[in-house]
Amino acid sequence: xxxxxxxxxxxxxxxxxxxxxxxxxxxxxxxxxxxxxxxxxxxxxxxxxxxxxxxxxxxxxxxxxxxxxxxxxxxxxxxxxxxxxxxxxxxxxxxxxxxxxxxxxxxxxxxxxxxxxxxxxxxxxxxxxxxxxxxxxxxxxxxxxxxxxxxxxxxxxxxxxxxxxxxxxxxxxxxxxxxxxxxxxxxxxxxxxxxxxxxxxxxxxxxxxxxxxxxxxxxxxxxxxxxxxxxxxxxxxxxxxxxxxxxxxxxxxxxxxxxxxxxxxxxxxxxxxxxxxxxxxxxxxxxxxxxxxxxxxxxxxxxxxxxxxxxxxxxxxxxxxxxxxxxxxxxxxxxxxxxxxxxxxxxxxxxxxxxxxxxxxxxxxxxxxxxxxxxxxxxxxxxxxxxxxxxxxxxxxxxxxxxxxxxxxxxxxxxxxxxxxxxxxxxxxxxx
Numbered sequence: 001x002x003x004x005x006x007x008x009x010x011x012x013x014x015x016x017x018x019x020x021x022x023x024x025x026x027x028x029x030x031x032x033x034x035x036x037x038x039x040x041x042x043x044x045x046x047x048x049x050x051x052x053x054x055x056x057x058x059x060x061x062x063x064x065x066x067x068x069x070x071x072x073x074x075x076x077x078x079x080x081x082x083x084x085x086x087x088x089x090x091x092x093x094x095x096x097x098x099x100x101x102x103x104x105x106x107x108x109x110x111x112x113x114x115x116x117x118x119x120x121x122x123x124x125x126x127x128x129x130x131x132x133x134x135x136x137x138x139x140x141x142x143x144x145x146x147x148x149x150x151x152x153x154x155x156x157x158x159x160x161x162x163x164x165x166x167x168x169x170x171x172x173x174x175x176x177x178x179x180x181x182x183x184x185x186x187x188x189x190x191x192x193x194x195x196x197x198x199x200x201x202x203x204x205x206x207x208x209x210x211x212x213x214x215x216x217x218x219x220x221x222x223x224x225x226x227x228x229x230x231x232x233x234x235x236x237x238x239x240x241x242x243x244x245x246x247x248x249x250x251x252x253x254x255x256x257x258x259x260x261x262x263x264x265x266x267x268x269x270x271x272x273x274x275x276x277x278x279x280x281x282x283x284x285x286x287x288x289x290x291x292x293x294x295x296x297x298x299x300x301x302x303x304x305x306x307x308x309x310x311x312x313x314x315x316x317x318x319x320x321x322x323x324x325x326x327x328x329x330x331x332x333x334x335x336x337x338x339x340x341x342x343x344x345x346x347x348x349x350x351x352x353x354x355x356x357x358x359x360x361x362x363x364x365x366x367x368x369x370x371x372x373x374x375x376x377x378x379x380x381x382x383x384x385x386x387x388x389x390x391x392x393x394x395x396x397x398x399x400x401x402x403x404x405x406x407x408x409x410x411x412x413x414x415x416x417x418x419x420x421x422x423x424x425x426x427x428x429x430x431x432x
Contacts, residue, residue, distance in 0.1 A: 012261075012322065012323075013137075013323070013324070014133065014134045014137040014138070015134075017270045018134075018267075018270065018323075018324045018325070018326070019323050019324060019325055020325060021325065022319070022325045022326070025270070025325065025326065029273050029298075030060055030061060030062070030273075031060075032298050033059055033060065033065065033273065033296070034056040034057050034058075034059055034060055035056070036296070036297075036298055036300070036303055036305070037051065037054065037056035037059050037068075037305065038056035039097065039300050039303055040097075040303040040305055041054070041056065043097040043105075043300075043303075044094055044095055044096065044097050044303065045083075045090075045094030045104075046071075046079060046093055046094035046095045047094075047095070047303065047305060048094075049094075050069055050071065050305075051068065051069075051305070054068065062273075062275070062284070065273070065275070065296065065306065066275065066277075066282065066283070066284050068282075068305060068306050069282065069306065070277065070281075070282040070294055070306045070307075070308045071304070071305070071306060071307055071308065072307075072308035072310060072337070073119075073252070073307075073308065073309065073310055074310075074337070076093060076095065076119065076252070076307075077117045077119050079093035079094065079095070080092060080093035080095075080119060080120065081093075089102060089103055089104070090103065090104060091103070091112070091120045092120055092121075092122060095302065095303075095304070096109075096122045096301070096302055097300060097301055097302065097303060098122050098124050098301045098302070099122065100112075108122075108124055108125060108301060109122045109123065109124065109301075110123050110124060110125050110129075111123040111157075111160060113155060113156055113157040113160075113251060114155045114156070115155070115156050115157070115251045116156075119251070119252075121157060121251050121252055121302070122301065122302055123157065123160065124299070124301035124302070126301075127164070127167075127168055128164050128165050128167070128168035129164055129254070129299075130157070130160075130161040130164055130165065130249065130254035130255060131165070131254050131255040131269055131270075131271050132161050132162055132164060132165025132166075132168075132247070132249065132254070132255050133164075133165040133166075133168035133169050134165075134255065134258060134269060134270070135165065135223055135245075135247035135249070135255055135258035135259075135269075136162075136165045136166060136169055136171075136197070136223050137169060138245060138258050138259065138260050138261075138267075139195075139221060139222065139223040139244075139245035139247075139258075139259070140195075140221040140243065140245075141166065141169055141171060141194075141195050141221060141223065142169065142170075142171075143169055143170030143171065144170065144171070144172075145166075145169075145171045145172070145193075145194040145195050146171070146172045146173075146174065146191060146192070146193040146194055146195070147162075147166045147171045147172065147173050147174065147193060147194075147195045147196070147197055148174050148176055148184070148187070148188060148191075148193040148195065148196045148197070148198075148219065149162050149163055149166070149173050149174060149175055149176055149177075149197050149198065150176040150177065150178060150184060150196065150197070150198030150199070150202050150203075150206075151177075151178070151197060151198050151199075151226070152177055152178045153175055153177050154177065154178075156251060157251050158225075158226065158251070159175065159177060161249065161251075161254065162197045162223075163175070165255075166197070171195070174187060174191060174193060176198075178198075178202070181205060181206065181209055182209075184206065185206060185209060185210055185213070185215060188206070188210075188215075188217055188218065188219065189215055189217075192218040193218060193219055194218065194219065194220065194221065195219060195220075195221045195222060195223070196219045196221075196222040196223075196224075196242065197222065197223045197224070197225075198222075198224065198226075199224060199225070199226045199227050200224040200227055200228075200229045200233055200237075200244065200246075201227055203222060203224060203237060203242065203244065204233065204236070204237070207237065207240050207242065211240070217241070217242075219241075219242055220241055220242055220243065221242065221243050221244075222237070222242050222243070222244040222245070223244070223245055223246070223247060224244050224245070224246050224247075225246060225247050225248070225249055228332065229244065229246040245258070245259040245260070245261075246258075246259045246266070246331075247259065247266070248266055248311075248329075248331065248332065250309060252302070252304060252307060253272065253295050253297055253304060253307060253309070254269075254271075254297070254299070255269045255271070255272075256268070256269060256272060256274065256293070256295055256309075257269060257274075257328075257329055257331075259331075260320055260322045260324060261322055262320050262321040262322050264316065264320065264321065264328065265316045265320075265328040265329055265330050265331060266328060266329050266330075266331050267320050267324045267326050267327075267328050268326045268327045268328065268329065269326075270326065271297065271298050271299070272295050272296065272297055272298070273295070273296040273298075274293065274294070274295055274327065274329070275293075275294040275295075275296075275306070276289070276290075276291040276292065276293060276294070276313065276314060276315055276329075277291050277292050277294050277308075278291050278292070278353060278424075279291060279292050279312070279336040279337075279338060279349040279353070279422060279424045280336075280338075280348065280349030280350035280351070280352060280353040280354075280424055281350065281353040281357075282294070282306065283353075287314075287315040287317065288314055288315060288316075288317065288420070289314060289364075289420060290312055290313070290314045290333055290420050290421050290422030291312065291313075291314070291336070291422055292308055292309065292310065292311065292312060292336035292422070293308075293309045293311045293312070293313050293329070293336075294306050294307065294308050294309070295307050295309060308336075309336075310335055310336050310337045311332055311333075311334075311335065311336065312332070312333040312334045312335065312336050312421075312422040313329040313330050313331060313332065313333050314329065314330045314333065314420070314422075315327055315328070315329055315330075316328040316329065316330055333421070333422060334421070334422060334423075336349065336422060337349070338423065338424055338425040339425065340367075340369050340425050340427045342369055342376045342378055342404075342406055343376050343406060345404065345405055345406055347367065347369075347378075347404050347406065347425065348425075349424040349425055351403050351404050352365060352366075352367045352380070352424045352425060353424070354403050355380065355396065355399045355400050355403050355404075356382065358399050359382075359392070359395070359396060359399075361384050361385075361388075361389060361392060362382050362383070362384060362396070363382070363383035363384060363385065363415055364382075364383045364415075364418050365380060365381060365382045365383065365418075365424070366380075366381045366418050366423055366424060366425070366426055367379070367380050367381075367408070367424065367425045367426070368380075368381060368426045368428060369425070369426070369427045369428065369429055370428045370429060371429055371430075376429065377408075377409070378400075378404075378406060378407070378408030378409065379408060379409045379410070379411055380396065380397075380400050380408055380409070380410050380411070381411045381412075381413055381417075381418065382396065382410065382411070382412055382413065383412075383413050383414065383415045383416070383417060383418060384412045384413070384414075384415075385414075385415050388412050392412075393410045393412070396410045397409065397410045
């Protein structure tokens with residue numbers, strides 16, 4: 001283990017996986033996919049039901065994966081609540097392959113967490129279970145560093161996630177948790193940590209307070225998450241001696257992607273299969289188009305298959321200039337779970353997708369809602385290449401009414417006319 005830590009001190013890469021041939025990585029991920037599908041079907045009640053009739057051996061390509069259903073976070077929550085109501089001894093809604101005494105799965109869980117919602121997530125016994133070590137390493141943390149961890153250790157997994165990654169690197173961790181700014185600054189002054197992990201907003205609070213008190217901080221590197229980390233705040237921290245990087249992780253999936261010294265998007269983690277799909281659907285979009293981040297993990301304990309995060313992003317072209325060869329995404333670009341209430345009726349992104357799916361001529365589309373209070377107007381803007389077929393507008397308008405139960409206009413645009421921001425519903429109403 002000591003040799004492993006030592007080797008990571010001298011290399012810019014966490015391991016050889018980061019620089020492997022992209023085709024070899026893809027082959028390895030897709031080779032592991034049938035085993036994970038089989039594991040999910042056999043060892044979790046939820047996927048035993050959701051993947052009924054799916055032959056795991058036939059899911060060996062991204063096209064085959066794209067035919068499986070997407071499970072979104074809201075659906076996971078709803079299933080957890082429904083199953084708990086019927087069977088109190090099943091807190092995870094049938095998605096977990098591990099647990100403790102008294103549950104159907106009676107072993108394998110080291111911790112259990114409660115995230116807002118309320119959603120319960122298990123943590124298994126594996127080293128660096130959430131795979132955060134890779135992101136910490138890319139942020140410059142190395143064996144022997146003292147890490148000030150100001151993520152919460154209470155209820156949610158963020159604190160434990162970061163601690164597991166730091167431990168894998170050979171770092172020492174101070175469990176600061178959230179709040180108690182004065183005490184945390186005292187600990188920083190007396191322990192002199194090299195690194196900080198936590199939210200970017202709390203890092204700014206600490207830096208401001210330290211400057212106000214005339215207290216120099218020893219921290220000079222940071223990994224932040226949980227909030228936006230805009231370039232303006234990144235540069236502000238850098239001017240005060242702290243070089244910060246961000247990572248994209250969730251309580252369900254662990255690490256999804258992480259920033260590197262290139263500062264060009266986020267590199268996807270080696271332990272997940274990432275797709276970008278059209279919001280409201282499970283259909284992958286072309287590289288570069290903004291859509292919802294959908295992730296399949298290779299974690300056997302909590303085998304989430306095509307898990308919809310509800311976050312928007314897009315694939316960036318080419319590999320990272322640092323030499324890492326995995327796919328890059330732009331980072332967080334908003335939420336995909338869009339809806340609007342029009343004339344007393346909710347309209348969802350999935351309904352817009354259903355309308356468009358009925359017409360092969362249709363490309364991207366966006367439902368625009370306009371008007372003053374009580375004067376709502378809906379227009380479905382649709383990209384169509386070439387000549388618009390006669391009568392298509394009337395047929396699309398009829399489908400819009402059938403699906404949403406609301407009348408709306410239809411406008412056709414040239415391909416590429418809609419802004420590439422992932423929006424399927426745009427609410428432009430004024431309420432002054």
